[in-house]
Amino acid sequence: MTKILLTGVTGQVGWELQKSLMNLGEVISVxxxxxxxxxxxxxxxxxxxxxxxxxxxPDLIINPGAYTAVDKAESEPELAMAVNGIAPGIIAEEAKLIGAGVIHYSTDYVFDGKSSKPYTEIDQPEPQNIYGKTKLAGEKAIQAVGIPHLIIRTSWVYGLRGKNFLMTMLKLAKEREELKVVDDQIGSPTWSRLIAESTAKILSLGEYNFKDFLHHHSGTYHLTSTGQTSWYDFAKAIFELVPNRNQYKLQNLVAIPTVEYPTPTKRPAFSTLNTEKVSQTFGLVLPNWRENLELIQF
Structure with a gap:
């Protein structure tokens, strides 16, 4: 049976991948x-x-493991680089020694946010913060080793576990009557389960010969929900869909510009990713972000 080594299984994507990959081989989680x-x-x-x-x-190494504390990375650049930048290269080197393929996950934050249209895989990355710089370093490290690989960039990942925007909104809504949310940063909220299930669908096309499949399709792909929104409108949608509203104190959701919510990290104003390549290559039908959010069982 094919051995799949899966990192970061306590994270949002890794947790979902454990379930999505079950029928594709023996999944060994670390x-x-x-x-x-x-x-x-x-x-x-x-x-x-x-x-x-x-x-x-293993025959295949899947690496959703990452340092994802975007703001904290500004004060812990060495640790962020070790996990996001150096580790992927080591994984690739070891994969080369044993003849394994690698799937690695990256981020929309490798871009500068100055575009007016969704970023494609051939657009030049220009990260504006430590997190984005370390994730780009990880991409380059894998590419430099020259093994069969997929680098999957995604964005605004959320789910019902771990630290993410959805969980933060639900927590704060129980504590506060008013929440102020940035409305001038634009992206595509993406459910961690969509990422995991899409990965499994891609791999299933390889009919268990994952190394040859990855060799044939090696490269970088953008995989997110379709459409785009702001953090404010994402929050608004969450509270429109959440059941049992009487358990929340929240009465007022206020849209504010980024300048009124300073953070240690400079975030891209626009980081929507163009997903045409992954859809056309692997036949994926990716849902609109709002449609996907409606599937969440809060």
């Missing part, structure tokens, strides 16, 4: 939290990465 995974792996420690991969000898 993370720093061994209570929620099969094996311990610390992506900030090169020796830990090498040891696990050499022990398991």
């Amino acid at each position: 993370s720093r939290d061994v209570s929620n995974s099969d094996l311990y792996m610390d992506l900030s420690q090169p020796d830990s990465i090498r040891q696990v991969i050499r022990e398991i000898k």
